[in-house]
Amino acid sequence: MLKPQDLLVTFKILSYEIGCSSVESRSHNSRKAPWVIFEPISVYDREKDEIIVSDEPDDFEAADLALIEQFILEGESEEQRASWSYRKLAQQLFMSLSEVSQAIKRASKAGLLIKRGAKGVRVNKTVLIDYVRFGAGVSFFVERGKVVRGIPTASAASSFKDIFVSSAEFPTVWPCARGTVKGIAIAPIYKSVPKAVMIDPWLYKQLALLDIFRVGSAREKEEAMPYLAKLKGNV
Structure with a gap:
């Protein structure tokens, strides 16, 4: 049986297959990089703020913050993006x-990943697209929660917010004390997602797209299909 982290690992492997950079240039820093989601909240006063924060006010450990800051400031070279390893996936997805x-084993058995001999695995994009479209919303159904501080997702994510028209008072967000938006909480596909997307904008876009098929309306899902189909062309 697939687990939610199996989808996360599959999308991250696809990120490496496509070769998307974590940041657009190694010379940029966090103040000049609008695509960076990370935002410290060292001066955040919860008692004076109307925003309700997630149940784990700040679950970013010092090592997590150091890794995120390193990627924001340095990114990865083309050579580093040319391949992945189990250790690299674990580090960048904040998993063991x-x-x-185990996620790769399950995803391989389910057909999301295809073995390619001694070279490891590659993503079966056709199966991934079909599963996101028809299965993810059932297998990993999620309900909207309370108002929290978080990272916008689904149709409210930065890649889609100008495309989908919404009358909702609050956007959909992943609860995160280091998020920048006040919105209605939904649980991410896996607990480490708020950390993982801070160093990989492509992964952020795809997981937000995944959430459209988990919580979006029928119209939103239909309008999101062209973006899902683009995965076949490595866009």
Whole structure:
């Protein structure tokens, strides 16, 4: 049986297959990089703010913050993006090596990943697209929660907010004390997603797209289909 982290690992592997950079240039820094989601809240006063924060006010450990800051400031070279390893996936997805290993095994058995001999695995994009379209919303159904501080997702994500017209008072967000938006909470596909997307904008876009098929309306899902179909062309 597939677990939600299996989809996360599959999308991250596809990110490497496509070769998207974590940041557009190694010379940029967080102040000059609008695509960076990370935002410290060292001066955040919860008692004076009307925003309700997630149940884990700040679950980013010092090592997590250091890794995120490193990627924001330095990114990865083309050579580093040319391949992935289990250890690299674990580090960038904030998962353990055993979690990544088991996720790859399950995804392979389910057909999301295809073995390619001694070279490891590659993503079966046709199966991934079909599963996101028809299965993810059932297998990983999620309900909207309370108003929280978080990272916009689904049709409210930065890649889609100008495309989908919404009359909702609040956007949909992943609860995160280091998020920048006040919105209605939904649980991400896996607990480490708010950290993982801070160093990989492509992954952020795809997981937000996934959430459209988890919580979006029928119209939103239909309008999102062209973006899902683009995965076949490595866009």
